[in-house]
Amino acid sequence: MPGISSQILTNAQGQVIGTLPWVVNSASVAAPAPAQSLQVQAVTPQLLLNAQGQVIATLASSPLPPPVAVRKPSTPESPAKSEVQPIQPTPTVPQPAVVIASPAPAAKPSASAPIPITCSETPTVSQLVSKPHTPSLDEDGINLEEIREFAKNFKIRRLSLGLTQTQVGQALTATEGPVYSQSAICRFEKLDITPKSAQKLKPVLEKWLNEAELRNQEGQQNLMEFVGGEPSKKRKRRTSFTPQAIEALNAYFEKNPLPTGQEITEIAKELNYDREVVRVWFCNRRQTLKNTSKLNVFQIP
DNA sequence: CGTATGCAAATAAGG
DNA sequence: CCCTTATTTGCATAC
Numbered sequence: 048m049p050g051i052s053s054q055i056l057t058n059a060q061g062q063v064i065g066t067l068p069w070v071v072n073s074a075s076v077a078a079p080a081p082a083q084s085l086q087v088q089a090v091t092p093q094l095l096l097n098a099q100g101q102v103i104a105t106l107a108s109s110p111l112p113p114p115v116a117v118r119k120p121s122t123p124e125s126p127a128k129s130e131v132q133p134i135q136p137t138p139t140v141p142q143p144a145v146v147i148a149s150p151a152p153a154a155k156p157s158a159s160a161p162i163p164i165t166c167s168e169t170p171t172v173s174q175l176v177s178k179p180h181t182p183s184l185d186e187d188g189i190n191l192e193e194i195r196e197f198a199k200n201f202k203i204r205r206l207s208l209g210l211t212q213t214q215v216g217q218a219l220t221a222t223e224g225p226v227y228s229q230s231a232i233c234r235f236e237k238l239d240i241t242p243k244s245a246q247k248l249k250p251v252l253e254k255w256l257n258e259a260e261l262r263n264q265e266g267q268q269n270l271m272e273f274v275g276g277e278p279s280k281k282r283k284r285r286t287s288f289t290p291q292a293i294e295a296l297n298a299y300f301e302k303n304p305l306p307t308g309q310e311i312t313e314i315a316k317e318l319n320y321d322r323e324v325v326r327v328w329f330c331n332r333r334q335t336l337k338n339t340s341k342l343n344v345f346q347i348p
Numbered sequence: 349c350g351t352a353t354g355c356a357a358a359t360a361a362g363g
Numbered sequence: 364c365c366c367t368t369a370t371t372t373g374c375a376t377a378c
Contacts, residue, residue: 228373285357285373
């Protein structure tokens with residue numbers, strides 16, 4: 048697999064600030080390779096610096112003291128220098144050429160129920176990906192490993208560009224196509240989202256990032272500009288009701304949780320909110336109420 | 349100041 | 364068009 052042994056990192060000034068080997072950089076443990084486990088951790092324990100020489104990230108996803116990383120006999124590493132090659136619309140991003148080892152090697156034979164089982168909510172990518180199961184593929188054929196890899200990478204590259212989650216969100220807003228907030232970026236990076244969402248978000252972020260890096264390379268000042276995208280309808284901005292409005296709405300709800308279209312229109316007019324917003328408020332309110340009471344049934348105080 | 353997160357708008361999909 | 368149910372996503376604010 049050519050071209051995936053390392054990646055060049057540049058900062059917002061277009062300077063190369065380092066390279067990123069995909070394979071672990073063994074801490075000089077030249078000792079005879081432990082013959083036991085041939086599992087290689089996908090961890091990349093190293094520091095990343097930005098233009099100011101600040102540590103912008105340390106990569107290490109292992110909670111345990113770094114186990115000895117097994118190194119392949121030969122490491123044809125060292126891209127020496129060279130410039131960053133134009134980013135091509137490669138449909139597939141760097142694939143992990145390394146086998147991922149299960150993160151938690153159970154050790155204590157005694158009482159230990161580290162099962163982070165979440166009852167019955169839709170699982171997030173991070174939850175799925177950390178299951179001992181390790182199928183890597185979602186029931187729907189989504190490659191969780193690939194997404195996990197991209198998420199990790201996205202963060203590194205974002206930071207290398209010197210951008211915050213907020214800035215990315217804003218940049219995305221100026222774009223055609225889907226819009227996402229800082230929250231969304233955060234959740235994506237943390238994989239605190241469902242595989243379905245991640246799958247949907249990935250191409251958007253990928254495209255944006257590639258363009259951002261491109262302009263950055265060309266010494267662009269404004270790497271916050273547009274990115275071509277498909278003309279898609281943007282999600283309506285979330286409206287926040289004033290406490291007074293909430294109060295009023297609740298009052299109406301108590302009198303009648305299922306107002307007719309006519310009534311909704313009147314209420315909306317009265318409170319000076321968009322009719323649709325009011326209608327949805329009632330829908331959500333009913334839903335919340337229903338869910339709440341369901342839960343209480345199983346809650347025995 | 350940037351990132352994480354709880355609660356709940358907004359949206360998707362089937363009637 | 365509106366409802367319900369399940370989910371996605373963002374505002375506001377905690378960290």
